[in-house]
Amino acid sequence: MVELLSNPYVIWAIKTLIIFGAVMTAAAYMVWVERRVAAWIQDRIGPNVVGPFGLLQPIADVLKLAFKEEVIPDRVDRLLHFLAPGILFAAPIIAMAVIPYGPGLWISNPDFGLLWLLAATSIAGYGVILGGLSSGSKYSVLGGLRSTSQIVSYEIPMVIAAIGPAIGAGSLSLVDIVEAQKAMWFAVPQFIGFMVFLITTYAETNRLPFDLPEAESELVGGYHTEFSSLRFAWFFAGEYANMVIASSAVSVLFMGGWYGPLPGINIFPGVHWMILKVAFFLFLFVWIRWTLPRFRFDQLMYFSWKVLLPLALLNLFIATAFKVIW
């Protein structure tokens, strides 16, 4: 038994299972958290029937959807209709492979970790785009078009803001980036980059105030109008899994990962700091959704190209100056 537990392959498999299980559970329970918090903000009760405090609601939802009929309309491009929800759901699983959740608690630590993270989160956008364009319904095609230009526009400030931590750490490995924040979080010198990255994650995960591709009041359901059964569930769960990954990415890149806020309070660096930070950012996602109204499409484009992009470039300048002078 002891021999088995000291086998590096077994240790790796256990770590992988812990991270996979934790991220998937967090994604499933975000649905419950969102509905409860929405109810709380709107002075309602929310789901409270299935299990204690409605805690079994996500399981009930997924089971119900899995046993529903898969309606595939006539005008649909069948191959892309099959591929789209899977892309959106597989992307967060692929992205979580490089995120370090605690000291030693990561699945993989390649020296191109940041690039892998950005690539995997951008792939999720393809799920939304293909879902909209393959549906053969005018509402979905509009949603797909909107999401194409939205994701493309917010990708630029996001990637340029993410260069800041790479400059600060002098490495693209996410573990090195966290270690470089032991003395001070990157959110302190690169506050602008932190804000730009945080705002763009809302656009990349199609969350309010940037949920134009979905926009239920004008486009019915947008890109997922023609999806039913588990394909719809994957779109739904994929959005929440992508939120978990986005929150983890913000925590790792700018908020010091598993390190505490001040060097003095670094006595207990560990996975609990990471959990606290991810939980905070996840709550922020829900909080903002029920606080801010939706952008208009031209405002969305102006905001990305005329506000966020110059700010991201300014952050690049600050990060370089800080690194060169220090």
Add this chain to the structure above:
Amino acid sequence: MSELWKLGIMLVVGLLVAYGGILVSLVLGPRRPSKTKNYPYESGIQIKGNAHGKVAIKYFLVALIFLIFDVEAAVLFPWAVKVGDLKLIAAVEGGIFLLILIVAYLYALGKGAIKWLD
């Protein structure tokens, strides 16, 4: 086991979970298609024309600007890793590179490439 193998395993796990789930649900769910059920949903009225109609040129312009800046960002990553070691020289060179792109950005703005309202 190298880090690349671990990434490869997660890639396969992700795809298996995602597409395995969809295939399982195809078996689990009932299958009763009918003519009206298979119409695309357009508020219940009679469908006219094809969904893929004309697309506004603005989307194309945004895609073009994206292409320029995405390549730029890709070039900046290796630079970002080394700017801490090479200090001032790398910082100045990066500044010149960005300056050229900022000129292009201002040109696109001046031409009204990101103008969404007439």
